Amino acid sequence: MNKAPVGVLGGTFDPVHNGHLRLAMEMAIALGMDHVRLVPCARPPHRNAPTASPGQRAKWIRVAVSIEPRLRLDDRELLRSGPSYTVDTLASMRTEMPDTPLCLIMGRDVFAHLPKWHQWERLFDSAHIVLIDRPDIQTELHPEAEKTLASRAVDDVRHLHDELSGHIYSYAPPPLAISASRIRDLLGAGESPRYLLPTAVLDDIMDAGVYMPSKPQPATAANQ
Template sequence: MAKTLKAWYGGTFDPIHYGHIKPVEAIAQQIGLTKVVIMPNNVPPHRPQPEASSSQRKAMIEVAIQGNPLFELDDRELQRAKPSFTVDTVEALRKEQGGAQPLGFIIGQDSLLSFQSWHRYADILTCCHLLVTRRPGYSLTMPDTQQQRWLEQHLAADIAELHTLPAGKIFLADTPLLPVSATAIRQRLHQGQPCDDLLPAPVMDYIIRHGLYRR
């Protein structure tokens, strides 16, 4: 029986918003994903620590994806007290899923541009494909010719490769450019400004009920 691509989507999700959800829905439709596993991290190594607690971020994801059959939640990284390095996670997923199963890890274009600064970045592609969503304001080419050459060497020639090869390809998706960021949402909430158009209503309700992102 043919194996189809399974995909994971990591991040801080502080809070989860439409800029997370809608591009992933678009990439799922574009390449034929039936399930995307959202995996919030606990201690992100490359950015400031989240304002909301692990349990609060998990709860916001749960209410955001409730009733959406595309998404499910994997909270394994929230159980870690140490920094969440992507390579550790994808190596664990590869061991669980077996050597032949095609695996994908969804990142934004901003993350791709800095990907070669990630811990053991080269090992990540031995475990999974990178599925890249577009982000407003970020270049579609890498910072220098050497990194651009690396990108072109790994680009998927067609979508079928993502479903037949277990790992090693990079797919640049044509996803909607949504000018939404968790940082901007937190800033607006700190200032008491509305954010109803930027994130699902159940997430906004949770933020209000629990008094999150106030200053």
């Protein structure tokens, strides 16, 4: 086959920031991907709902990747009703791209709990997994995740190009310590997160007032 794979990077992207974007670019460049799709989750099954609306999060990704052809927004989970299950997302991509290898990108800390995901074993029917290793994150794998890693691990990136799905490839990108929670905390405290996320995204967040501290209500005669 030897066809350039398509990367799939999911998350709430609440908001999208330079850490997400740089990681996606690292994957595209280092692993020879055709492009990487950023897939915002509408209703994450295992965590609280995002603060920003689906429309806002999709808009920010669209703006952030508008000048980079190797990064794309994929909003299918936002358009689908019900919980956002990754197995369904990958199956629909596989239907659309029957001859293209797909690579689901996730951190080792996420992979550690993969057996708790909905129909997790079916993920490998549609995609490979690219496992992001970070030296500052140590985690113990669920026994089934450890067993799966041992049986599916490959150390040659060509497997991601030559086969459609089924392998796990580990990659350690250069460190870039940026998080969406840190950005939300700064905005909530009235501080600036500039240079942690694209300027156009920050400008829109400021205009819309998302994540900003609540303004105190003016005193009235009744509560003075």
